[in-house]
Amino acid sequence: MNTTARHAILVFSSLFLTFSTFEGKSDTSPPSSTSDSALMPEQLLQIADTKAFAKYVFLVDKSLRTLFLYEREESKIKKVAEFPADIGKNGGNKTKRDDHKTPEGIYFFQNLIKPPQIPFETYGKMAFTLDYPNIFDARAKKSGSGIWLHSIPDTVPLTRGSRGCVVVRNEVIEKLTQYIQLKETPILIFDQVKFVAASEHEKKKSEIHAFIDGWRDAWQSKSIDKYIEFYDEDFKSLGYTKKRWRKYKEGLIGKYDFIKVSFDQPFILIHNDQLIIKTLQKYQSDKHTDFGIKTIHAVKLDGKYKIISEEWKEANPEGFELTQKQAESAAAASTSKN
Amino acid sequence: MNTTARHAILVFSSLFLTFSTFEGKSDTSPPSSTSDSALMPEQLLQIADTKAFAKYVFLVDKSLRTLFLYEREESKIKKVAEFPADIGKNGGNKTKRDDHKTPEGIYFFQNLIKPPQIPFETYGKMAFTLDYPNIFDARAKKSGSGIWLHSIPDTVPLTRGSRGCVVVRNEVIEKLTQYIQLKETPILIFDQVKFVAASEHEKKKSEIHAFIDGWRDAWQSKSIDKYIEFYDEDFKSLGYTKKRWRKYKEGLIGKYDFIKVSFDQPFILIHNDQLIIKTLQKYQSDKHTDFGIKTIHAVKLDGKYKIISEEWKEANPEGFELTQKQAESAAAASTSKN
Numbered sequence: 001m002n003t004t005a006r007h008a009i010l011v012f013s014s015l016f017l018t019f020s021t022f023e024g025k026s027d028t029s030p031p032s033s034t035s036d037s038a039l040m041p042e043q044l045l046q047i048a049d050t051k052a053f054a055k056y057v058f059l060v061d062k063s064l065r066t067l068f069l070y071e072r073e074e075s076k077i078k079k080v081a082e083f084p085a086d087i088g089k090n091g092g093n094k095t096k097r098d099d100h101k102t103p104e105g106i107y108f109f110q111n112l113i114k115p116p117q118i119p120f121e122t123y124g125k126m127a128f129t130l131d132y133p134n135i136f137d138a139r140a141k142k143s144g145s146g147i148w149l150h151s152i153p154d155t156v157p158l159t160r161g162s163r164g165c166v167v168v169r170n171e172v173i174e175k176l177t178q179y180i181q182l183k184e185t186p187i188l189i190f191d192q193v194k195f196v197a198a199s200e201h202e203k204k205k206s207e208i209h210a211f212i213d214g215w216r217d218a219w220q221s222k223s224i225d226k227y228i229e230f231y232d233e234d235f236k237s238l239g240y241t242k243k244r245w246r247k248y249k250e251g252l253i254g255k256y257d258f259i260k261v262s263f264d265q266p267f268i269l270i271h272n273d274q275l276i277i278k279t280l281q282k283y284q285s286d287k288h289t290d291f292g293i294k295t296i297h298a299v300k301l302d303g304k305y306k307i308i309s310e311e312w313k314e315a316n317p318e319g320f321e322l323t324q325k326q327a328e329s330a331a332a333a334s335t336s337k338n
Numbered sequence: 339m340n341t342t343a344r345h346a347i348l349v350f351s352s353l354f355l356t357f358s359t360f361e362g363k364s365d366t367s368p369p370s371s372t373s374d375s376a377l378m379p380e381q382l383l384q385i386a387d388t389k390a391f392a393k394y395v396f397l398v399d400k401s402l403r404t405l406f407l408y409e410r411e412e413s414k415i416k417k418v419a420e421f422p423a424d425i426g427k428n429g430g431n432k433t434k435r436d437d438h439k440t441p442e443g444i445y446f447f448q449n450l451i452k453p454p455q456i457p458f459e460t461y462g463k464m465a466f467t468l469d470y471p472n473i474f475d476a477r478a479k480k481s482g483s484g485i486w487l488h489s490i491p492d493t494v495p496l497t498r499g500s501r502g503c504v505v506v507r508n509e510v511i512e513k514l515t516q517y518i519q520l521k522e523t524p525i526l527i528f529d530q531v532k533f534v535a536a537s538e539h540e541k542k543k544s545e546i547h548a549f550i551d552g553w554r555d556a557w558q559s560k561s562i563d564k565y566i567e568f569y570d571e572d573f574k575s576l577g578y579t580k581k582r583w584r585k586y587k588e589g590l591i592g593k594y595d596f597i598k599v600s601f602d603q604p605f606i607l608i609h610n611d612q613l614i615i616k617t618l619q620k621y622q623s624d625k626h627t628d629f630g631i632k633t634i635h636a637v638k639l640d641g642k643y644k645i646i647s648e649e650w651k652e653a654n655p656e657g658f659e660l661t662q663k664q665a666e667s668a669a670a671a672s673t674s675k676n
Contacts, residue, residue, distance in 0.1 A: 111449065111467060116501065117484035119457055129449060146455035163454065238654040248655075255627075287625030289593075313651040316576040317586075 039195035040077060044188060045205050047072035048267035052280055052293060052319050056080070056179040057269070058149075058187035060166055062087050062102060065158075067149075067168060068193070069179060075265070076198075080179075083172045086152070089161030093191070094132070097144035102164050103132045104189050106271045109149070109180050124151030124170045128180060130187065135297050135309055136274045139234070149173070149187065186269055186276075208268050211298075211305045212277060216261050222253045232299065232306035256285040263294075273300040280315060291317040377533035378415060382526060383543050385410035386605035390618055390631060390657050394418070394517040395607070396487075396525035398504055400425050400440060403496075405487075405506055406531070407517060413603070418517075421510045424490070427499030431529070432470070435482035440502050441470045442527050444609045447487070447518050462489030462508045466518060468525065473635050473647055474612045477572070487511070487525065524607055524614075546606050549636075549643045550615060554599050560591045570637065570644035594623040601632075611638040618653060629655040 044057055049072060057077075059068040067085040070077050087102040088094070094103035107130040114126045127150035133142045148165045151173040152158070158167065166189070168176070179185070196204075211230075218227035228246045235242040253259070264280035275298040283290045293315045298305040382395055387410060395415075397406040405423040408415050425440040426432070432441035445468040452464045465488035471480050486503045489511040490496070496505065504527070506514070517523065534542075549568075556565035566584045573580040591597070602618035613636040621628050631653045636643040 113467075113484055117486075119460075122457075129451075146451055148455075238652060239657060240654060244656075285626075288623075311652070314576060314649070316578060318582075319577060 038198060040198060040201040041068070041070070042194040042196045042201065042204060043190070043270040043272075044070060044077060045201070045208060045268035045270055046075075046266060047077055048265050048279065049075065050264055050280055050319060052315060053267045053278055054181050054185040056185055058176075058179075058185070059193055060085060060087070060102075060187065060189040061193040062091075062104070062190065063192045067166065067172075069176070071179075083168050084158055086158045086160060086162055086167035088164040094144060094147070094164055095140075095142050098163075099144070100161070100163050102162070102166060102189060103137065103142070103147055104191055104271065105132070105134060105136055106269045106274060106276050107131050107134060107147070107187050107189065109182055109185050109187065111182060112177070112180075121153060123148075124153055124173065126151060126173055126177070127165075128173075128182075136271075136299070139299075139308065149176075188269060188271055190271070204270075205268070208270070208275070208277070208305075209266075212263065212266060212279075215307075216263065219249075220259050220261055222256075222259060224250050224253060230305075230307055232301070232308045235306075235308055235310075237310045256287060258286055260284040274298075275300065275305055280319060281312070282317070291315050376536060378536060378539040379406070379408070380532040380534045380539065380542060381528070381608040381610075382408060382415060383539070383546060383606035383608055384413075384604065385415055386603050386617065387413065388602055388618055388657060390653060391605045391616055392519050392523040394523055396514075396517075396523070397531055398423060398425070398440075398525065398527040399531040400429075400442070400528065401530045405504065405510075407514070409517075421506050422496055424496045424498060424500055424505035426502040432482060432485070432502055433478075433480050436501075437482070438499070438501050440500070440504060440527060441475065441480070441485055442529055442609065443470070443472060443474055444607045444612060444614050445469050445472060445485070445525050445527065447520055447523050447525065449520060450515070450518075459491060461486075462491050462511065464489060464511055464515070465503075466511075466520075474609075474637070477637075477646065487514075526607060526609055528609070542608075543606070546608070546613070546615070546643075547604075550601065550604060550617075553645075554601065557587075558597050558599055560594075560597060562588050562591060568643075568645055570639070570646045573644075573646055573648075575648045594625060596624055598622040612636075613638065613643055618657060619650070620655070629653050 041059055044059060047053075047055065047057055047070070055071055057070045059070060060066070061068065065085055065087060066082050068082045069080040071080050072078070089100040092101050094101040110129040110131055112126060112128055113123075115123065118127060127148045130147045130149065132145065132147040144164070146164075150165055150167055151170045152167050154170060158169065166187075215227070215230045218230065224246065227249065228242070231242050231245065233242060235245060237245065240248060260283075262282040262284075264282075266277050266279035269276045275296075277294075277296045277298070279294050281292055281294040283292070291314070292312045295311040296307055297309040298307045300306075379397055382397060385391075385393065385395055385408070393409055395408045397408060398404070399406070403423055403425060404420050406420045407418040409418050410416075427438040430439050432439040448467040448469055450464060450466055451461075453461065456465060465486045468485045468487065470483065470485035482502070484502075488503055488505055489508045490505050492508060496507065504525075553565070553568045556568065562584065565587065566580070569580050569583065571580060573583060575583065578586060598621075600620040600622075602620075604615050604617035607614045613634075615632075615634045615636070617632050619630055619632040621630070629652070630650045633649040634645055635647040636645045638644075
C-alpha cells in the first residue's frame, strides 16, 4: 500500500499541469483554497499527512451536480479540480433498493471494472465500485447495492439522471484513475457541500481533535468510566458489545503501570452526524509497545460524538516515526516564524 | 463478521435438504468424503473450525468443467455439492489481459453485482467478483482483471467458453449465495483437482502443520536466525523488506523474557507451490498478551515453504478461547475412544 501511495504522489507532479486546464473552466465554482481567505468544504476536515493514507479525497455536491477533487497541501486541503457529474434520477438520500437516488455519506472506492466486463454503452470507459451500504447505512437499515462512479459514452447527456450512480465523462474518469487508490481513497457525497472560511474550518477541526484527545486521555489515564463514555450504546466491534468491550479494556488497563497513546495527524472525514477517523497509532506501556492503524466510526448524538465501531491493524513504526518527525519539524518551522 | 458467519451456519441446516438433490445428480464425480475411505482434494487441506473464518470453500476443476462446494465437518472436509461450469475459451493458466484464460490459484469472493447494474443477457441473475490478480499473481507480474463467478441466461449453452470467468446456471448461483461470505469465502481454481485418499491428505496436512509449528517454535525460542529462515528473499509486508523485518522482530524479541504463541486450528489453502494460512493467534509474553488473525502467504521453493507476506489484525479473544476449548474437548473425546 505504501508503494501505491508513493506512486500516486509521484504521478501527481506530472499531472498537475493537465489539471490546471480543468481548473480554468470552473468559473462558477467556489474559490480555490490556495489563498488564506479561501473557502473550504466544511465537512472534509483533514487529509492526514502520511503515506499510509490516501492523499486525495473526492467530494460530490448533488445540488451542483459537480464532482470535486481535493488534495492535502501540508496541513491544509486544496481543491485540485472539479467536473460536471450526473446523479440519481430521483432527489434525496438513497434508503432502499431501486429508489434511483444517490446515497449521501462517506464511501471508499473498492474495485475498478472496465468493458468488455461491463457494457461500454452504459458505463463508457470504466466504473469504480463504492462500499455502499457502509457501516452507517447498515445501522440505518438501508438497502440496495451497486453504487458506482462511472463514465458514459460521449453521446449521452450528463443530465439524464442515473439509477443512483455518480456519472462523469470518459475523459474525466480516465484522468481520475491516477488519483484513486482502491480501498483507500474516499468519496464524500452530499446533497450540498457547505463551504466555510478557513477560520471556521479550523474551529470545526479543533472540535474533532478535542474529541480524539479526550478519548485518548481517558484511555491513557486508565479511567474506564470516562473512556467507555466515548462509546455508543450500540457499539459493535470484533464481536464485542459495549458492555463486553468495557470488560475487555478494563482487563487490559489493569495490567499496565502506565499507558501512552500517540496519534499521528489523523485523517478526518465528516458527513452530517457521521465521523470517520483513521490514524497511525503508537501504543506504549511499561510492558509493551505497538504500532498500528486505528479506524474509528462515530456518530454525533445530542451534540456528542459516540464511537460505533473501532478497528486496529498492524502498521510499520517507521512510517509513524517519519511523519512524526515531519510534524515536529513543521511545528518548529511554524514556531520560528512567530 | 461473526454475525454473518453465524448466520451462514444457521441457514446451512435448512439448505442441506435442497443440496441433497444436487448430490443425487453427480454420479460421475469423485466419491463424497463422508466415509473414511473417501477421496479428498489434495490441495484443500483444512477448513478451520472457528466462526472467524468461512465454513465453505469452492473448488473449480477446469478439466472437468465442474465447480465443487466443500464444507468443514469437525476436523475433516466434506463435499456438499458439485455443478457444471463454463470456463475461459482458451486453455491454460491466465497470465495477461484479454488472453481469455481462467486463472488458476487461490481467490476470495469480493463483491456481489446484479442486473440492472450488469446486463442479464451476459451475466444472468448475478456475478461475484474475485480478487484476481492476488499477491501471488502480482509477484508473477500477471495482468488483467474482472475475473468473476457469474451466471448466464438459461438459453446460452454452458460450453461456449468465457473471457476467463467461471460461469454457472442461474439456479445454481442463486443457491450458492448462501454459502458465500464476501471477502472471506475462498474459491480455488485448478486445471485439474487431484483427489487423494484420506491418509495421504492427512500426510500433506502434517507437512503444513510442521511448517507452521517450526516457524512458531523459532519465534517462541527467540532464535532470530532460525526465524528469518522462514521468510522469502522478496518478502514484503507493511513496507518492510526481509532485512528490515528481521531488525524489527529482533527488537521485539529482545524486550521479552518469554514469548508464547498459540494458534487455533488454521485455515489451510494450497495451490501447487502457493500456500495461504489464516489462523487465530494468541500471543503471550511476560509483559503483553494479544489476540488476532494472522494471515500468511508462502511459496514452496526447492521443497521448502518461504513466507512472502504476513498480516495481523486484532480479533476477539473470546472467539479464540471458545474454539480452543472445542478443540481440547474434541481431542479428549478422540483420545477416550482409543
